[in-house]
Amino acid sequence: MRLEKIDKLETKKSKIYALIKGQFSLESLESVKSLFDWDAVERRCNPIEICRCIVAMYLVQAKADIEETKFKARNVVANVVSSE
Numbered sequence: 001m002r003l004e005k006i007d008k009l010e011t012k013k014s015k016i017y018a019l020i021k022g023q024f025s026l027e028s029l030e031s032v033k034s035l036f037d038w039d040a041v042e043r044r045c046n047p048i049e050i051c052r053c054i055v056a057m058y059l060v061q062a063k064a065d066i067e068e069t070k071f072k073a074r075n076v077v078a079n080v081v082s083s084e
Helices: 002-022 026-035 038-044 047-083
Strands: none
């Protein structure tokens, strides 16, 4: 019984992977491909792995946005201070 369930999960794994990958926009897919060893991700067709890639991609983007926001904030403060 347990082995049947494991086998069933293994056979559905690639379908779930394809479903998740199909939800990417072209831009998001290109971003994920550029950040990770995409050939290895594609070979394994692991839905958990592609979900980790998605989370990591958004964390990288969020970090970049935070740094940009901090930079803009510093410039605004510097302009205010220098105009006084």
